[in-house]
Amino acid sequence: MRRGWLAVTAASMIVLTACSSSGGGGTSAAPSVNSDPTKVSGTITVLTNRTDQLGKGILDKYAADFNKVYPNVKVKFEGMKDYEGEVKIRMNTENYGDVLPIPSDLSIAQFPNFFSSLGDASELSKQYQWTDYSTVDGKVYGIANYGTVTGFVYNKKVWADAGITEWPKTTDEFLTDLKAIKAKGQAIPYYTNYHDGWPLRQWTDAISSPSCDAGAKDKMADTAQPWTAGNDIYTIDSLVYSIVNQKLSEDDPTTTNWDKSKPMMAAGQVATMYLGSWAISQVRDEAVAAGSNPDDIGYMPFPSTSGKACTVLQPDYKYAINKHSKNQEAARAWIDWFINKSGSAANEQGISSVKGTELPSALKPFADKGVQMIGQNQEKLATVKKIDKGAEINLDAPDYRQKLVDIARGAASGDQNSYFAELNKKWSESQKTVSG
Numbered sequence: 001m002r003r004g005w006l007a008v009t010a011a012s013m014i015v016l017t018a019c020s021s022s023g024g025g026g027t028s029a030a031p032s033v034n035s036d037p038t039k040v041s042g043t044i045t046v047l048t049n050r051t052d053q054l055g056k057g058i059l060d061k062y063a064a065d066f067n068k069v070y071p072n073v074k075v076k077f078e079g080m081k082d083y084e085g086e087v088k089i090r091m092n093t094e095n096y097g098d099v100l101p102i103p104s105d106l107s108i109a110q111f112p113n114f115f116s117s118l119g120d121a122s123e124l125s126k127q128y129q130w131t132d133y134s135t136v137d138g139k140v141y142g143i144a145n146y147g148t149v150t151g152f153v154y155n156k157k158v159w160a161d162a163g164i165t166e167w168p169k170t171t172d173e174f175l176t177d178l179k180a181i182k183a184k185g186q187a188i189p190y191y192t193n194y195h196d197g198w199p200l201r202q203w204t205d206a207i208s209s210p211s212c213d214a215g216a217k218d219k220m221a222d223t224a225q226p227w228t229a230g231n232d233i234y235t236i237d238s239l240v241y242s243i244v245n246q247k248l249s250e251d252d253p254t255t256t257n258w259d260k261s262k263p264m265m266a267a268g269q270v271a272t273m274y275l276g277s278w279a280i281s282q283v284r285d286e287a288v289a290a291g292s293n294p295d296d297i298g299y300m301p302f303p304s305t306s307g308k309a310c311t312v313l314q315p316d317y318k319y320a321i322n323k324h325s326k327n328q329e330a331a332r333a334w335i336d337w338f339i340n341k342s343g344s345a346a347n348e349q350g351i352s353s354v355k356g357t358e359l360p361s362a363l364k365p366f367a368d369k370g371v372q373m374i375g376q377n378q379e380k381l382a383t384v385k386k387i388d389k390g391a392e393i394n395l396d397a398p399d400y401r402q403k404l405v406d407i408a409r410g411a412a413s414g415d416q417n418s419y420f421a422e423l424n425k426k427w428s429e430s431q432k433t434v435s436g
Contacts, residue, residue, distance in 0.1 A: 146350025
């Protein structure tokens with residue numbers, strides 16, 4: 001996962017340099033899928049952001065199952081805790097594994113410089129969702145294993161023990177519920193994971209949820225002051241501030257630990273964390289390992305400002321093949337088997353990218369309660385990113401929100417109003433430069 005904005009920025013600059021020097025090498029034609037698995041051979045390295053022990057055990061099991069079909073391919077995994085930062089530095093060379101999740105802030109236009117084509121979008125889009133997220137000039141360069149929705153992972157038993165039986169419909173209700181959990185004294189109501197940083201960045205994915213507006217992020221391109229009432233980012237960051245300012249989170253956020261937060265939630269020591277739905281299975285795995293009830297771990301949508309509950313549906317990491325890999329056929333075999341045959345999407349409680357697959361069991365309450373799953377419009381995303389970069393806020397890194405937490409807990413000067421005014425000033429000045 002990410003260490004912070006400076007690391008991500010430096011890595012991005014290295015990728016841009018690599019882009020200009022690495023184009024033209026490697027493989028241009030899409031690697032084929034051999035009809036005879038026994039004829040596929042080679043050793044491939046699959047990069048992953050899973051570094052916990054449970055993750056390693058699960059991946060090894062998938063490799064063993066894969067070898068039952070492809071006996072002559074050896075699969076090795078290489079985990080990176082700061083995946084985004086480390087892999088982009090590696091991409092300055094030709095040595096960045098054979099199969100890898102595409103870094104989230106690498107621009108689509110750069111994909112052909114680093115990855116092999118997986119085939120024509122016109123064909124792959126019939127089989128998989130979200131191919132448009134990685135299509136360049138009609139060619140697909142990455143396929144997501146699954147999609148996730150946005151919301152809160154929570155311990156249902158802790159919430160119920162505090163007398164809460166319904167999901168909060170507003171941010172005020174959410175704060176009232178956290179106060180009830182704190183009064184019960186059983187668990188930390190909300191855990192920020194401030195120290196690792198990247199979980200704070202996850203809150204940005206909530207844009208569109210409060211308003212139930214798929215165009216909420218696009219609207220930031222034309223909004224001079226996004227951190228004002230009525231805008232999703234204002235609602236989101238106001239909630240973060242209030243949670244910390246009202247002492248509903250851990251006592252010292254500088255000592256949080258992501259790997260420990262999952263077993264803490266499984267044991268009922270933490271009540272709530274804002275994470276993508278991918279996290280459900282990880283916390284449930286910790287519950288099983290500790291002998292707790294995995295069904296105590298649930299998922300709820302972000303409180304609404306629109307009167308209806310909505311969640312943002314988006315693809316998780318897209319898997320790609322290093323265009324410099326010497327084992328293109330084996331790498332393609334792994335991607336195809338992993339996405340279509342491994343069952344990992346269901347095991348991770350993800351929404352499979354394979355069209356026609358049922359929703360995972362953990363999200364059944366969303367369907368039962370009529371939570372709308374919406375996408376985020378992409379038409380003005382490039383403009384939003386330009387404004388964000390010029391403003392030096394970086395919505396896709398944790399630093400500005402870590403500062404928000406610091407202000408809320410009294411470790412930095414100012415208050416919510418002064419900080420939002422600062423963010424608005426930076427945004428509006430950058431917007432004038434981009435549009436002018």
